[in-house]
Amino acid sequence: MRAVLQRVSSSSVEVGNREVGKIKTGLLILLGIGENDTIEDMKYLADKIVDLRVFSDQSGKMNLSALDVDAELLIVSQFTLYGDCRQGRRPSFADAASANKAEELYEEFISYINKYELKVETGEFKTEMKVSLVNEGPVTILLDSKRDF
Secondary structure, three states, rough: OOEEEEEEEEEEEEEEOOOEEEEEEEEEEEEEEEEOHHHHHHHHHHHHHHHHEEEEOOOEEEOOOHHHHOOOEEEEEEEHOOEEEEOOOOEEOOOOOHHHHHHHHHHHOOOOOOOOOOEEEEOOOOOOEEEEEEEEEEOOOOOOEOOOO
């Protein structure tokens, strides 16, 4: 399972002309699910995200977690995080999970992260979305449950 985290002062997602998710200070989480991902991958990534110290303390150091600052989370599915561009000119998505498996783990991720009692908003699975954000810092972090990077 892969995630791109962006520390934001605001972020929103639209489907068509309808806003389906919106947050203020927090994290935009672009979530990709691979064919070999499991519940353990999902738990590892969710726990890592809420505990990752990417928010500034009073000294300006990134020393506070989403839990410490009561951050809001916007979770958006993005299968293209599994795009393999090493060969040719068109990405291969062979390592991305099937739609059914990905949707199941995406919903499990949302349910699991809700246990932290942070405000959670989402995009819509398997839908063309427009994501807007104001990146703070900018801070952008890549995470992989297999620890490939």
